[in-house]
Amino acid sequence: MKDSNTCPKCQSRDIIVVSMRKTVSTIIPIAFTMAGCVNLARHVCGVCGFTEEWIHDKNDIDRLRANFAAKPTP
Numbered sequence: 001m002k003d004s005n006t007c008p009k010c011q012s013r014d015i016i017v018v019s020m021r022k023t024v025s026t027i028i029p030i031a032f033t034m035a036g037c038v039n040l041a042r043h044v045c046g047v048c049g050f051t052e053e054w055i056h057d058k059n060d061i062d063r064l065r066a067n068f069a070a071k072p073t074p
């Protein structure tokens, strides 16, 4: 959906990209400050309403991996 600009459910090309401000529901916290959060953007189909959330900054994916990669269980 993000790259194809096509809805996978109804094949519509009417995609709305909603870049959201950092709020509790649009971030993944990886530290105790807002600078330590990963921001999400929502892609919404303008026909059927199907929605996906994406991390646009590839550096943020590495930050998530560093914080949430499988850690040994005690």
Ligand SMILES: [Zn+2]
Pocket (backbone or CB within 6 Å): 007, 008, 009, 010, 011, 012, 045, 046, 047, 048, 049, 050
């Ligand atoms: Zn759709």
